[in-house]
Amino acid sequence: MTAIPKAPPAVPACPAPSVAGVRKRDERRRRFRRDRALLIMTAPAVLLLVVFNYVPMFGTATAFQSYSIYAGFMHSPWTGLTTFRSLFADPTFWSALQNTLVLSLVQLVLFFPIPIALAMLLNSIMSNKVRTVVQSIVYLPHFFSWVLAITIFQEMLGGAGALNQFLRQHGIATWDIMTNPDTFKFLVTAQVVWKEAGWGIIVFLAALAAIDQNLYEAAAVDGAGRWRRMWHITLPGIRSIVVLMLVLRLGNILTVGFEQLLIQRDAVGRDASEVLDTYAFYYGVVNANFSLGAAASLFKGVLSLILILAANKIAHLVGEDGLYRK
Amino acid sequence: MNPFDGVRSDRRRFLELAGLGALAVAGSGLVAGCGDAKTSGGPGTTDKNQLKSILPAYTAAAGLKPDIPSVQGTDGFFSTPVYLSYPASPATTATGVPGKGGSYTAITPLWGAIPASTGNTYYDTVNQALGATLKMQPSDGVNYDKTLPTLFAGNKLPDWLMIPSWNMGNLGFAEAVNKFADLGPYLSGDAVKAYPNLAAIPSTAWQCCIWNGKLFGLPVYYSGATAGGAFYYRKDILDKLGVRADSIKTPDDLEAAGKQLTDAKAGRWAFGDLFDYLGLIYKYPGDPNKWALDASGKLVNRYEMPEFLEALNWMTKQVKNGYVHPDAIAGKTDQGHQRFWSGKEVIQADGTGSWNGGDAQSGKAANPTYERQAFKPLSTDGKPEILMNAAAGMYSFLNGKLSADQIKECLSIANYLASPYGSAEFLTVNFGKQGVDYTMKDGNPQLTEKGSKEVATTFQFLVTPITPVPVQAGYVQVAKDYAAWEGDMVKYAKKPLFYGMNVTEPAQYAKLTQPMTDICKDIRFGRKPVSAYQDALKTWKAQGGDQLRAFYEDIRNKYGTGQ
Secondary structure, rough: EEEOOOOOOOOOOOOOOOHHHHHHHHHHHHHHHHHHHHHHHHHHHHHHHHHEEEHHHHHHHHHHHOOOEEEEEEOOEEEEOOOHHHHHOOOHHHHHHHHHHHHHHHHHHHHHOOOOHHHHHHOOOOOOHHHHHHHHHHHHHOOOHHHHHHHHHHHHHHHOOOOHHHHHOOOOOOOOOOOOOOHHHHHHHHHHHHHHHHHHHHHHHHHOOOOOOOOHHHHHHOOHHHHHHHHHHHHHHHHHHHHHHHHHHHHHOOOOHHHHHHHHHHHHHHHOOOHHHHHHHHHHHHHOOOOHHHHHHHHHHHHHHHHHHHHHHHHHHOOOOOOOOO | OOOHHHOHHHHHHHOOOHHHHHHHHHHOOOOOOOOOOOOOOOOOHHHHHHHHHEEEOOOOOOOOOOOOOOOEEEHHHHHHOEEEOOOOEEEOOOOOOOOOOEEEEEEEEOOOOOOOOOOOOHHHHHHHHHHEEEEEEEEEOOOOOHHHHEEEEOOOOOEEEEEEHHHOOHHHHHHHHHHHHOOHHOOOEHHHOOOOHOOOOOOOHHHHOOOEEEEEEEEOOOOEEEOOOOEEEEEEHHHHHOOOOHHHHOHHHHHHHHHOOOOOEEEEEEOOOOOOOOHHOOOOOOOOOEEOOOOOEEEEEHHHHHHHHHHHHHHHHHHOOOEEEEHHOOOOOHHHHHHOOOOOEEEEEEEEHHHHHHHHHHHHOOOOOEEEOOOOOOOOOOOOOOOOOOOOEEEEEEEEOHHHHHHHHHHHHHHOOOOOOOHHHHHHHHHOOOOOOOEEOEEEEEEOOOHHHOOOOOOOOOOOOOEOOOOOOOOHHHHHHHHHHHHHHHHHEOOOOOOOOOOOOHHHHHHHHHHHHHHHHHHHHHOOOOHHHHHHHHHHHHHHHHHHHHHHHHHHHHHHOOO
16 A cells, blocks of 8 residues: 655745845845945955954864874864863963953053054144154154064163163163063053054044044134143044044953063063963963963953953943944 | 994994883883883893894995094094095085985074075075975074974974974974884885985984884984083183183183173173073083983982082072173073174173184174184083083984885985085085185185075085084184084083983973973072072972973883983
């Protein structure tokens, strides 16, 4: 006896698209068509992001393995959270974390406002020529490598540098700047200011240029002085950019400079210069304990994500756009 | 006569060690097939047989008669022969073109400026002579230890790779070496006779190339007496200030000279950071043989030796006295040569490779009276002892993925590269094209301006003939001075514990070294008190130092000490 196949059910497997659904799809297609040019233009950037930022994320799997460079991460044994346990049990890791946080805090307080102030100062210069010259000079150090920047600092402020040789020749006590672990965080910040502050003003200059000049004229007519105009027009005008930059900075806050610290490690010692990035480098690559290095980096990544989301939330709470408009 | 005869007795012991790498991986006991661990029949015979089956047969090259012959020292060590001029019509030693048109990538470390890879006459000339293309990719030598693990991890090994022994610690080398080709079938015993220049490499150098009971490496820059370094001084400055170098014999003498030589106001300091070389004075072992026996016969690491702490104290004192250049304290080791050339640092410790004609040329460019000399071996008690490094400290390896034909082609190329001093090939490999990269001047090859930009130690880092001291850049006196110093030094040469044994420490102990290096820096540069050392040492012991001792104890019991 042959079984008679049952007739297919009369009810269709998926419900017919509702009117709202159809409208949504049409809407999406319409927007897609409208933004086609923009989407094509962003495609290469997205591709780069996927290839160089998202694909390597699979490498973080090594943090949960006992990774051997010979077995590769396809064949290394899984160890769960063991690596994290030994990471958290390592006192040097905590001292690296502490250094990272202290350095980032010092840099936030001492570095972040400087490009804003510099931008406002430059903006107030009337002569275009003077402004261009000053701008070029403060941009220049950004294009130096860290090796060069630190060599310049060493030549100027080092124990045998220009300053100390001058002091010595005049019988004045020398000043230990480059090899003092206690003041290292300020030295590092000073170096960052010297090298990057000029470059950091670009965004703020653009924001300043976007402020309606009529507002200044109207305020001046109403008798507002220089300070009042700054307080009531300039600062509110660039506030959203400042907040955006602050949020972005907070997401990046645990990245306090890898090369810069690596180069000066011998000058001040590990205790003062070890941060999460150098920790991951020394324990991961130099000692070939890639799992531990990956775990330290993953920990840093998660912490950064939490920071950036929290900062964004706060920005929204106080009525700013933050990273995106809510 | 083989100048290495004196150290031949080592071979037997060495072969017993052939299985050590495997031991390191397995954690305990020997992996079968690598060295004979069965002691029942006595290790002698079997090991001797195995030795015969691995080491290439030695056939001395018909060499030139040196102008200053080698000096026989203690413990079988001997100084390097010196040649004061290159033969006027150098002979060709290899027959035909070694290559068959193959193309190979090669990565070697380079301590110096990386030359341009395109339009490089030197590269092109050597490759043309080889009849093959070696794509040389020199990589910064200072950071080579960081480059290697990523090469292995990314499985991006080149066809030919040079690895110095001091960069093997973080690789777990006994495992890493399996990525390379076993050269035994091509070179062991009489097989090497197909490559006469490789057959002229002495057995002591080949011994260093064996891991896990297999011949993997080709030796690079080996010699009869590889000292860890020397204490150099600027003779012209010492003379000017009335300091007599031959009266300096102890660290105290050195300190007294430090006082006389330092004039901070004038921008002159007596010392660089000498610490890494103080073992040559205080008699504790340097890398890779970090162990010694104390009076009771117990194994102690150099970190545990009172001599090590004494040396640390001495260096700390010199920093405190203000005799050490501030840039050296700031860790600017890369500019050390410039400070020496310009006379800002008068006494410096450095490798023996720093003393040559090229150095004299750079120094005289900075200061016409420049003269580098080295102190005769110093000691605390008037009885110097120099603990020697293994005969070969650098080796190149062929990728295990190469076919047998490709390996044979590479070995033919190696045979060409190992052509002895005095041959036409040696000139090509070391100096490039005559008239473009070098010219013959006063009987010696001298690099032209183009040559000094193009010719870097690249092909030579794949394999070398036994390296004599040649005259460089026309500085005959420098070669003579070096020969005199080395001829004296070998009289104090001594084998450290586990000499030339290629012990591969288990990878988990790699992390022990960095904290100790860091604490020593913190102390001598005045960032931490000397008392902090004992705490660090305690941590070192607890975190694996004592286990490492047990590991070496086991080796000593099973394989002897290599001395």
